[in-house]
Amino acid sequence: MNRIDDVFTRLRTTGERALGPYFTAGDPSLDVTRRLVIEAARRGADLIELGVPFSDPIADGPVIQRAAARALANGATLVRVLETVAAIRREASVPIALMTYYNPVLAFGLEPFAEAAIKAGVDGVIVPDLPPEEADPLAEELHPRGLSLIYMVAPTSTPARMRTIARRSRGFLYVVSLTGVTGERQELPRELADQMRELRALTTKPLCVGFGISRPDQAAQVARLADGVIVGSAIVRLCEERATSSSLVEDVGDFIADLKKPLRNG
Amino acid sequence: MKRRRPSGLPDARGHFGRFGGRFVPETLMAPLIELESAYLAAKRDPKWTRRLRELSTTYAGRPTPLYFAERLTEHAGGARIYLKREDLCHTGAHKVNNVLGQGLLATRMGKKRIIAETGAGQHGVATATAAALFGLPCDVYMGAEDVERQKPNVFRMKLLGARVIPVDSGSRTLKDAVNEALRDWVTNVRTTYYCLGSAMGPHPYPMMVRDFQTVIGREARSQALRTIGRLPDAVVACVGGGSNAIGLFHAFIADRRVRLIGVEPGGRGLATGRHGASISGGAVGVLHGSMSYLLQNDDGQVTEAHSISAGLDYPGVGPEHAYYYDAGRFTFEPITDEEAVEAFSSLTRLEGLMPALESAHAVAYALRLAKTLPRTKSLLVGLSGRGDKDVHVVAKALGMTLE
Ligand SMILES: Cc1ncc(COP(=O)(O)O)c(C=O)c1O
Numbered sequence: 219m220n221r222i223d224d225v226f227t228r229l230r231t232t233g234e235r236a237l238g239p240y241f242t243a244g245d246p247s248l249d250v251t252r253r254l255v256i257e258a259a260r261r262g263a264d265l266i267e268l269g270v271p272f273s274d275p276i277a278d279g280p281v282i283q284r285a286a287a288r289a290l291a292n293g294a295t296l297v298r299v300l301e302t303v304a305a306i307r308r309e310a311s312v313p314i315a316l317m318t319y320y321n322p323v324l325a326f327g328l329e330p331f332a333e334a335a336i337k338a339g340v341d342g343v344i345v346p347d348l349p350p351e352e353a354d355p356l357a358e359e360l361h362p363r364g365l366s367l368i369y370m371v372a373p374t375s376t377p378a379r380m381r382t383i384a385r386r387s388r389g390f391l392y393v394v395s396l397t398g399v400t401g402e403r404q405e406l407p408r409e410l411a412d413q414m415r416e417l418r419a420l421t422t423k424p425l426c427v428g429f430g431i432s433r434p435d436q437a438a439q440v441a442r443l444a445d446g447v448i449v450g451s452a453i454v455r456l457c458e459e460r461a462t463s464s465s466l467v468e469d470v471g472d473f474i475a476d477l478k479k480p481l482r483n484g
Numbered sequence: 485m486k487r488r489r490p491s492g493l494p495d496a497r498g499h500f501g502r503f504g505g506r507f508v509p510e511t512l513m514a515p516l517i518e519l520e521s522a523y524l525a526a527k528r529d530p531k532w533t534r535r536l537r538e539l540s541t542t543y544a545g546r547p548t549p550l551y552f553a554e555r556l557t558e559h560a561g562g563a564r565i566y567l568k569r570e571d572l573c574h575t576g577a578h579k580v581n582n583v584l585g586q587g588l589l590a591t592r593m594g595k596k597r598i599i600a601e602t603g604a605g606q607h608g609v610a611t612a613t614a615a616a617l618f619g620l621p622c623d624v625y626m627g628a629e630d631v632e633r634q635k636p637n638v639f640r641m642k643l644l645g646a647r648v649i650p651v652d653s654g655s656r657t658l659k660d661a662v663n664e665a666l667r668d669w670v671t672n673v674r675t676t677y678y679c680l681g682s683a684m685g686p687h688p689y690p691m692m693v694r695d696f697q698t699v700i701g702r703e704a705r706s707q708a709l710r711t712i713g714r715l716p717d718a719v720v721a722c723v724g725g726g727s728n729a730i731g732l733f734h735a736f737i738a739d740r741r742v743r744l745i746g747v748e749p750g751g752r753g754l755a756t757g758r759h760g761a762s763i764s765g766g767a768v769g770v771l772h773g774s775m776s777y778l779l780q781n782d783d784g785q786v787t788e789a790h791s792i793s794a795g796l797d798y799p800g801v802g803p804e805h806a807y808y809y810d811a812g813r814f815t816f817e818p819i820t821d822e823e824a825v826e827a828f829s830s831l832t833r834l835e836g837l838m839p840a841l842e843s844a845h846a847v848a849y850a851l852r853l854a855k856t857l858p859r860t861k862s863l864l865v866g867l868s869g870r871g872d873k874d875v876h877v878v879a880k881a882l883g884m885t886l887e
Pocket residue numbers: 577578603604605606607681682683722723724725726727728729794795796840842843868869870
């Protein structure tokens with residue numbers, strides 16, 4: 219059974235919401251990424267989004283762009299990110315979804331990538347620049363191996379597109395809360411509730427909301443609508459600010475615990 | 485000679501064989517589909533196409549002439565060289581053909597703002613020009629490095645009322661300007677029109693920009709038949725993203741005996757790794773929304789392009805070029821910085837025509853090819869733009885300094 223599906227099945231019975239923190243793999247180093255993920259799992263993260271750095275991250279705001287640039291400078295290639303997942307797997311069973319732009323996967327080769335990912339212990343793959351129209355070749359490699367291809371749905375998605383995405387997405391639907399790139403926002407978009415209502419009418423698959431959520435109070439608000447909350451830039455910024463601090467892993471762990479608190483017994 | 489219709493590419497999903505497509509965040513998918521329908525509807529609207537033709541003539545200065553470069557031909561001592569004079573277009577390059585079309589489309593779609601990316605600043609100036617013409621506010625993204633290299637164009641854009649936004653991320657050149665324009669568009673897609681500058685990016689841009697540029701080849705083909713009396717033996721154009729080249733080549737695709745040659749920026753030489761030759765020196769991948777050839781390392785990270793010409797300094801190429809390269813219909817040849825500067829000097833001295841450094845790449849290859857052919861043969865070369873914008877770069881390359 220896929221670990222992502224297990225998590226949502228379990229949380230649904232307890233009424234809890236999932237917390238999905240995002241880390242840019244290799245920032246500040248792959249070894250620290252490994253420790254961050256393990257600590258996150260220990261402090262309440264239900265699934266991890268592990269970002270594979272890319273030279274041209276068009277869906278990302280400045281915080282994650284900078285993290286990707288640092289990670290690339292540190293030599294974080296897709297091969298080494300997969301090795302890191304394998305290392306994490308020796309210590310933690312938290313579901314891991316790789317978040318990667320398409321070109322590194324293409325360069326790796328779709329079939330070799332799917333093989334290597336399942337072997338390393340990856341559970342799902344999110345490709346922000348791969349809409350359903352172009353996703354068949356990758357989906358055909360991932361799905362037979364039990365890896366979930368998780369699609370994003372956006373505020374601009376038409377009802378027909380929402381239906382297609384809802385049907386195709388495995389594991390959960392990644393609901394992009396706002397029209398824009400990743401990054402922290404002061405307020406949540408007002409249209410989110412409507413967007414979620416429309417999606418609920420289309421699918422029973424878990425809905426995880428991401429983009430712009432950076433504080434526990436925002437996580438609490440989203441938890442009223444969603445099955446899971448994804449927090450990226452706020453965590454990546456913390457990694458940036460505390461990169462050289464000896465308490466980095468602990469500080470991030472504390473933040474994860476704060477974010478998770480309002481998500482318990484919704 | 486009757487002209488046959490070229491292939492019906494791209495297909496409905498924007499694919500040229502295995503190339504092209506739409507590899508963009510979901511947020512942009514519905515807007516791209518909307519853009520495609522708006523464009524197809526505009527194309528069928530006789531009033532809209534008449535307005536575009538009218539602007540092409542009365543505003544941009546079309547048709548541009550085909551000029552027989554007699555002294556350049558003598559200098560090469562072989563095939564006759566004809567120049568398609570896009571340098572005579574308003575704003576000094578073929579880029580205006582594209583922005584008039586897209587600008588008219590933006591107004592038709594009721595968009596309130598135009599954004600663009602620019603490398604050399606030529607597309608930025610052209611977009612700022614169209615924005616002034618259509619009365620729309622305009623933001624142009626430009627790599628911080630290019631803002632430094634192309635100061636006169638930065639100032640021109642400002643005079644035209646556009647805002648130039650320097651991009652400090654990545655390699656601080658055209659590739660990063662496209663990234664930033666895409667991020668702006670993802671954020672403001674409901675009100676903003678993204679005027680992409682070449683026949684690249686996600687569908688429908690490669691098709692749409694090509695369509696707006698094919699006027700170059702249509703004119704050139706009938707001008708060739710009139711002045712040469714037959715079709716040229718080869719057609720040569722420089723390739724950055726590929727818009728002037730696809731615009732010139734398209735009318736000749738069905739003419740099997742006409743060689744179509746794209747000239748890529750060879751920078752310091754392909755062997756040095758410091759070049760921008762995406763086809764001659766790259767591999768298939770996805771960048772900026774479409775599948776094509778691009779410069780990348782083994783891990784699929786996009787690498788920096790290098791060219792003396794800022795307009796060719798781009799690690800990708802439009803998908804239709806990739807398709808016709810694989811199909812064996814187009815060939816691609818690299819020309820180095822040094823060869824381009826030499827051709828710039830030759831054309832300037834021999835003909836009194838100062839080409840853009842981009843166009844000088846095409847001239848350089850044409851000179852090389854002409855030498856190998858008899859006088860009975862003829863070459864048609866795309867002179868995509870004029871070189872005033874490049875005088876300081878050429879001065880530096882020749883070891884001179886400007887005050
Ligand atoms: C004069 C000129 N020629 C050619 C190019 C390259 O673009 P493309 O390959 O789209 O024609 C540029 C780009 O700025 C240009 O300014």
